[in-house]
Amino acid sequence: MTTEALPVNPWEKWGWAFASIWLVFLVFPITAAVESDVPLAGKVAALLCIAGFAVANVLGYSQRCSTWLALGVMLALALATLPVIGIGVISFTPYLAILSALELPSPAWKWAVALWAAFPVLSLMDIDGFPTFFFLMLWPIMVGGVMLRIFGEREELAHEARGEHALVAERERVARDVHDVLGHSLTALSVKAELAARLIDLDPDRAKQELESIQTTARQALAEVRATVGGLRAGNLEAELAAAPRVLADAGVTTQVVGAVADTDPRHRALLAWVLRESVTNVVRHARAGSVVIELGARGMSVTDDGAGCAGAEGNGLRGMRERVAGVGGTLSVTATTPGTRVEVGLP
Template sequence: MTTSCAAEPLPDNPWEKWGWAFAAIWLVFLAFPTIAVAESDVPVAAKVGAWLCILGFAVANVMGYSRRRNTWLCLAAMVALGLATLPVIGIGVISYAPYLAILSALELPSPAWKWAVGFWAAFPLLSLLGIDDFPTFFFLMLWPIMIGGVMLRIFGEREQLAIAARGEHAIVAERERVARDVHDVLGHSLTALSVKAELAARLIDLDPARAKEELESIQATARQALAEVRATVGGLRAGNLEAELAAAPRVLADAGVTTRVEGSVADTDPRHRALLAWVLRESVTNVVRHARARSVVIELGAAGIAVTDDGVGSEGAEGNGLRGMRERVTGAGGTLSVGPASPGTRVEVALP
């Protein structure tokens, strides 16, 4: 009796990978302050300085969407560079507000992003003051852009909550199923043990030989029940590819084997990562037990995984571990191949 539990993989956040592209596209609207600088009545040196500030503003905006950068620092840089152009373009600095609002909406943590967006949304109201003949109600042009950024943030958070809820529901359902399995195993086994123990107690004086047989049967039943419970509960241990990839070099190093990893978890298909974790664990175990290898190469890719060692090669019939691995891979619609690597052995899994 075995069970399995595979957590639903979270989809990649598009802002982590393509946020910079989104920001770069909207930089076209920096044409307004750029033109305003060109039309301003200031010395050429001041114009060049203002254009450099606008360029720095654009760079800081794009960098703000990178997870490797601090969003607060990027926002601070954008504010400083935008204000630096104030002596040249005056009230035209309002045109920077959408960039600040959208970056705040998409990248700042909760609840700070709400306060930041609220501040930037109020900023365009300065256009109502009629300074330097700036167009009245200019905020009506900027607010829809800011609202778009807010809606993207809200929809993204709702999607993450829905995914988390589905994952929690799947975990609860799996635990309930395993609990039922454990109940069935223990209910049957404990009942049998109770009956046999009572019988042995009655026979211990009347028929010692028969009582001994019942005690031996109790031992066998207890071992069987323990094995079934372990198999059932083992289904809760979902494979984690990142954890296995981190543990494999340590396990191999303890056996005197060096490890080289080509590719990363991000290169693999999220649907199959739990399965690949099991494959990697079993492959590493086989290398440690049987290969007598000195080095191992682990290759990760979109098609699956390959583990190659320089040991003595595969010998004899297929063992239980390899047979179980093949069953898992076949059940997922993939193929498992085990062959010589000249020297050593190569275990390769290809998945759809």
């Protein structure tokens, strides 16, 4: 049986871009540093700390460094601006809170967000004339980050529940099919064996016929069991073609489909479904693509992305695709495009 790929959290791929957009609100500490009464060297140092804070914030979403490390660097740089901007340092807390909410593991993110959320309360004390409305501005931003995390976790739980339900349903289907196949076949084999045993002395020729029939029935039952169990691994091309755009869309990838299931050879649709599923999984996991084109035809299928291209040793998934395609006399080629990768299946 195949299970639907887990939905990809868009923050895993595009979090750095969203984080870059929200850096515009660093205008508050930048303005506070520029308008402070400290010497020019202090202002420059504060501005450099703010720039470093921005870089660490973006890297915290890019998966290129540890979230804990990014938070530590951000906190240190924010505190370094304290002698220059004073109470204005709390304008950094939304960045710390949202990064914690979206990237830290459970339950650490809850404690971290609660800590950062406590700091804006200082604005209610009207220290150094710091505007009290800042409390009303920062808290909704932090709450928004928390809601994104909660909704994401709920979506993952729902997806897991759907997957478990599908797994149980598939197991029940296979159990029913195997029971029906074996029940019928074993009953027939038992009856024929008893008949052959009675005829072995009375009518040897008829007994021989019954024994030959037992062999035929046994081979047929074995083939039916294999076909039934094969349903666990065989794919449905129509279902995979419908699921692929949804899985890719969750990863921020657009999909274009050229052709239809009806254009393909019915003998090879299960194989094409398996190749399509593996190809989509590879795009989601490795390609960092923006778009994918799926082409279907009488002689096979191709999946082309505009991602980072193919590099490194051939993995188990690709090797498995090549072996399966070769098993039916076809060919599988993986070629670099500009940009991206093209996986093409040619079938007899």
